[in-house]
Amino acid sequence: HLPTDSIKQLNHKMTSYKTRQSSYGDPTGCMQGTRVKVLEDLDAWASNANSSKVYWMVGMAGIGKSTIAHTFCENLEGKNILGGSFFASRASEKTRNARLIIPVISHALARASPRIKVEVVKAIEDDPTLAEPAYININEQFKRLIYDPVRTTAGAVDKVVVIDAVDECDNLEVVASFIKLVLEWSSKIPFKIFLTSRDEYRIRNAFRSTRDSIRELFYLHNIEKDVVKNDILKYLETSLARIKDDDSEEWPLSSELSGLVARSGTLFIYAATAVRYITDGRENYKSRLSAMVIPGQKSISKFETDIDSLYVHIMGEVCERKESHEVDLMRNLLSTIIFLRTPLPMEAIISLSLETNARSYLSQLSSVIHLPNQPGAVVAPFHASFPDFITNPHRCSPKRCPLFPSLVASEGHELIALKCLKLLNQSLKYNICEVPEELTLSRRDRANSPENVGKISQALKYSCIYWAAHLAEVKVFDAVLVDPLHVFLHEHLLHWIECLSILGELQTGIKSFGGIVTVLSAFGLHDLQLLVDDARRCLQMNFEAVKKHCMEIYESALVWIPKNSLIRKTYIADVSRVPKVILGLSDSWGSAELIVQNGSLVTSVAFSQDGSRVVSGSKDKTVRIWNDGSRIVSGSLDQTVRIWNVTTGEVEAERKGYTSFVMSVAFSEDGSRVVSGSHDKTVRIWNVMTGGVAELKGHTSFVVPVAFSQDGSRVVSGSGDGTVRIWNVTTGEVEAELKGHTSYVESVAFSQDGSRVVSGSNDKTVRIWNVTTGKVEAEMKGHTKVVRSVAFSQDGSRVVSGSFDKTVRIWNATTGKVEAELKGHTLAVRSVAFSEDGSHVFSSSNDKTVRIWNLTTGNFQSIPTSDIAWPRGGGKTTTLGEFRIFHPFSMNSFIQLSDNGHWIISNLRDCWIPSQYCDFYCFSTWGSRICLGYSSGNVVIFDVAAAL
Incomplete structure (x- = not known):
């Protein structure tokens, strides 16, 4: 028996889509009598237990792949063997998110089988983050959400999973990893997978990574042209016959049909768009068809030329005999639809655009834009080829389309940002869902309930989530944005955060602040920039509280922020009934941007190459990646490695397998791998994308420091056994074992060119090694206690070392002579690094300070830090x-x-x-x-x- 709450959890966690939902208009299948041979072959493949497990249909845009996939799904449903489907589309953030493929397919399989459902629910209960699209380790996700659950139904292959248009996903590296997983596990899963895409090289390379017997490849554009033309002719005859006035008349003429077939070539999208255009002409349908074709005209082989000529014709006729303000209005409406981050229903577009006649104007574009009559159904282009055309200045140039030249992305995003800001200023208010003013936690819990989410209009939801994303795309600032921005930031900034909390989109707010600050800075709006940056720090400081209870942005966040902060001065007078800190509140923000709970002594830290992430290791057997806008990786006493979101503190993924606490961690140059050294004598290399872990053995004592070479091909490690080892990342083999230290090695680092390694040891020495020969090039003596940290300068000419003797020393990397001894720390120095230009050195110490040393003057700047302790006790x-x-x-x-x-x-x-x-x-x-x-x-x- 499956508990009811577990079923609810499954449905809540898994993103469920209609089986064949598409963001580009209504999903439609093949017209009866067309694509017969292709569909017969697919049905034969699906029903043949001995056929390949994976089928890849490849074809150019507009050739009909999605239409075939829709019909194939219908056929599979009729036989009760459809296991699930995912129809990707660039038009929507959800449908273009490659990380949603596994959760959606798992959800579909679980709905199809009670036994699979039990196993999927168990997996989610064990790790609720598995079903999140942000889960990074797709290898682990695939295994636990798909492979493990379907093993319970091992037996005959009787289900087919359909995944359409994977080339339209936003992360093709993830798509390629998913395809490789499918091919790798295909022989062990009791279902088949059918995929369609354009011939994209990353997808093609992923399919080539395995033997031919595992997958079947079919190029849709290789079908005999006569077969395709006959299908298109049948489609045109049937579709156009439905609209003629008199059944007795001969229309369309055979010459016109031949011309239209010739213009269509092998592109079904051309034929479908032409039918919609002719049909929308109403009483002018005959003249529309005649104007489109020249009897006997040959098809043009190039897709863009072929389809573009039709789009140019449509846009020209739409704009003909219209006033300039009418054309401008249509441009604004079309820009809104094309540049929206996710499609909206008509009622939301009307609210956002403030154009009550929006449907009337857009109906003139109904041959290229889908305008559904059902409430809540989204408005979107019928096919991706139209947005591609209308936004391309060469394909839709003023010369080719003088009445309606191409839309400019920056202008479109500015228009939407402005519309969003106006709607936010008009609609946002304190306690927007009007929750009763009670003082218990239950009030705030109810404020974030699904019931209140439903009270917020679709247009307002969109504006809250995406206004900043559109603003960030504005390239040339227009003064028209200044007043709405000023009103929003000075009157509704906290209301916006409240609304994001209710919508469960608070993390979007954190991510948005960076882009908003960048835009305001670029356009010289420095007063607004400072206010937004202040709000960001306020939200980061109180994220957990505001996420759980939307009203805490007023009732807690404003209480604790510094007395002189702009956000406090701007909004405190507008908020009543808040508690008060009488004494001890800071006057201004400290230097620490964010404090994240760690729970144990931090033994090692390292920046990623772009400076956006920090990886840390701890004595609680953890590895953590601290990212100033994205993720954290951590491990714990239960021997796991976890990926955390730095802004929220939430776990996104985890990796198990560590048997003792982690001594040191480091990033590869490209950030794709993390290496860790452990007390269990092993070095582990973790692939952040796939979650795969390679375990390198050889040291006979605990591994303290680890580091990647600049090109990521090698790893260096130091150990309690006194040795330094160079490892080949690809093979996992030891390339060199460097002996010479008389006690355990505390720190190691590669030079920029990878030719040398520097090490610091408990024997109080610093050594520089030649990677090729394994020989010591220099031995530096001078520290009186253990050398805890070492690093090369960018040009490799100098080495910096930090010691438990409280000093920082600068060494000449060629002669081994000391160039400077920097004193000032009052306790042991734990970490050192050069600035990129080599003019400064950074050091951190047990005295709870970080010092920045000027190597020219010898002066330093001291920045205090603090530890965190948590009270404990029963209660x-x-x-x-x-x-x-x-x-x-x-x-x-x-x-x-x-x-x-x-x-x-x-x-x-x-x-x-x-x-x-x-x-x-x-x-x-x-x-x-x-x-x-x-x-x-x-x-x-x-x-x-x-x-x-």
């Missing part, structure tokens, strides 16, 4: 976790603290405490006030009843 169980009673300050009043230190719960008010304030050393309570004391000497006094 009361609530929906938010464990709470500990601090102090009953009256018969009917009490104060509790959550086990992680983040929530103060009382019968007066529930309050959030950000990470920066959770590391208190002691506390005391008096009435409704809490006094928190910190090891730094700071004191914070907080009154939970201040706002009542």
